[in-house]
Amino acid sequence: MDDRLRERFAGLWSRTIGPTGAEAAWRALDAGYGAAGRHYHGWGHVADLLAGHDAVRALPDFAGLDHDALALAIVFHDAVYDTGRADxxxxxxxxxxxxxxxxxxxxxxxxxxxxxxxxxxEPGADPATRLMLDLDLAVLGAQPPVYAAYAAAIRREYGAVPEAAWRLGRAGVLGRFLARPRLYGTAHFRDRLETAARANLAAEAATLRGGPEP
Structure with a gap:
């Protein structure tokens, strides 16, 4: 793990929580994000979201948001990730x-x-939450090779699921996303990523419907 991320977390914790507890919180986070089975939902995912946040936080669309609270949400949002649970x-x-x-x-x-x-x-009324969700879903609108790597990493995280069940379940998830009138809750992300994200999701869904790969 890049020491810069740990230093950034320490500063964030100090500003939002206080002068104590950062080390214990970091150890708890690392126990999750650093686990061997985190092929996508690991520290790299957190770093990507923080970088995406950095790229847009100064834009007028996102002025006035509590960006420290948003960063805290980014750091903790997948701290617990058990593919066998729904909570x-x-x-x-x-x-x-x-x-x-x-x-x-x-x-x-x-x-x-x-x-x-x-x-x-599901984007709600809170602007900070809409930005958080769009950052989390930005990978859906990535270039096809990046999206393919993301999809492969998710499959590895669900490696214990049999192929037929995986295809059925994953296709259902993709179908629910594609059925939405919009994937992104902010105009900034919608304008830049909506079309590409729908193309990526549709392409993966078509592959899943194609049956076992040779």
Whole structure:
């Protein structure tokens, strides 16, 4: 893990939570993101979202947001990731709450709400949450080779799932995304990524429907 990310986390924790607890929180995060089975939802994913956030946070569209709370949500949003469970987002939010304690209640509550929103990825009224969700889904609109690597990494994370069941389940997820009137909740991401994301999702769905690969 890049030491710069750890230093960045320490600064973020100090600003949002306080002067203590950063080391214990980091160890808990690393136990999750650093686990061997995190082929996509590891530290690289967190770093990508933070970099994406850095690239847009100064834009007028996102002025006035609590960017530290958003960064805190990014860092914790996939801290708990068990492919056999359906409550990972709630448990990730609870992990943040457990380590933050009573400190910086407003920032922690905002971050926890953003983390929980990643369960359904349904954009709501909160502008910071819409940005958080768009950052998390930005990979869907990546160049096809990047998207293919992402899809392959997700499959590896679900390696215990038999191929037929995987194809059925994954196709269902992709179909639900494609059925939405829009994938991105902010104009910035929608204008730049919506078309490419739909093409990527449709291409993967077609591959899944094609049956076992040779």
């Amino acid at each position: 990972n987002e709630a448990r990730s939010a609870d992990l943040l709450a457990a380590h933050a304690g009573d400190a910086a209640a407003e920032a922690v509550r905002a971050a926890m709400a953003m983390i929980r929103a990643t369960a359904a990825h």
